[in-house]
Amino acid sequence: MVRQPYLKKGSWSRDEDQKLIAYITRYGIWNWNEMPRFAGLQRSGKSCRLRWVNYLRPNIRRGNFSREEEETIIHLQKTLGNRWSAIAARLPQRTDNDIKNYWNSRLKKRVIVENNNSASSPTETKSSVEENSSDADSSMMLGIFLDSDTRGMHDFAEIAADTTFFPSGSDLSVAVDDHYSMAMDNYLVSYWEILSFLEQPQMIEGLDCEAISQNSQQWHSHHQQYYDPLHDFWVNPLI
DNA sequence: AATAGCCACAACCGCGATACT
DNA sequence: TAGTATCGCGGTTGTGGCTAT
Structure with a gap:
């Protein structure tokens, strides 16, 4: 055996x-x-x-979700269901697990509350999400995509240019350790x-x-x- | 200061899909 | 074509940190 x-x-x-x-x-x-x-x-x-x-x-972005990202997730969850990988594919730099966790811990509750509110006031039945036309959606997605893409590059450039990562004459292992912690703190x-x-x-x-x-x-x-x-x-x- | 409850998120598990032999 | 291995996804659980009491 x-x-x-x-x-x-x-x-x-x-x-x-x-x-x-x-x-x-x-x-x-x-x-x-x-x-x-x-x-x-x-x-x-x-x-x-x-x-x-x-x-x-x-190229993973972590931490706070922007309002745009939130709206995108809510909209996509509504149209695609809990297909987190498909939703993540439309939110560059976000992982499906992150999106899933964010939905389960925050957005789901918010949507329920909003739905309850809209149900109690029938004149405002259309949520802000529903009001987005497909054109608006696609332009918003494109905006997020371009924004996140360039942001990632800028992050790398800033890190590379940051001389504190490689202080001269210091203990290299400590420097790399600090470097690692800092990167983790920044979720990058x-x-x-x-x-x-x-x-x-x-x-x-x-x-x-x-x-x-x-x-x-x-x-x-x-x-x-x-x-x-x-x-x-x-x-x-x-x- | 202790602790119970809540929340956010990292990680695990089970299962279906796909690839390989 | 069948059996097996591997991958990827979504649901769920475990855990650490924070807050209220």
Whole structure:
């Protein structure tokens, strides 16, 4: 009988986050089930995927939802139902989990209250959401999309330009630690941060980079993938 | 200061869809 | 074509922080 390795559950530690970020940045996403083993994580592939998709992946915007985003969610929930991934696809930088949580914790109640109010005053049966024409919707969506896209770029540029991330003469590990905390506080993990982790091998304690590299390369080779240094990713020419 | 209740959100679980062998 | 593996989605739960008492 094959003994199932111990799999950790619950909240992710900073160390685990760093391992996952470092691994995915270096080798890309190739197989969620195999990845944790190579990355030195005692987590299920499912758990790793969730952590990456909902929290660690770059270009995620977290925190307060704008009024526009709220209206968009309410409108889309009304038209699409609880298809959170479809709704998230229309709200760049927001994850389906975030939207779902936001809906369940706040928007749902608000909609119920608004519906009750509108039911009690029949002359105002049309909600502000319903009043939006399809044209207005699409222009609003476009606005959100463009806005969030450029905002993401600006965030990265600001972080990269912020010299406090790399103070000269300071303890590098502390600096990177602060860097990480700050990024988490801002709910943003940029490529800049990820690259800085990779440049500091001591940040990935217990991670046998050489063994991982060999195993991963064997896997990629077996699956007819080759490494594209230009894009820093593995690609399969047959796909 | 202690604690109960509430809230927000991260994470888990189960299941269906899809890909692969 | 069937069986298996993997992925992605939506519902639900667990937990930590905040507030009121």
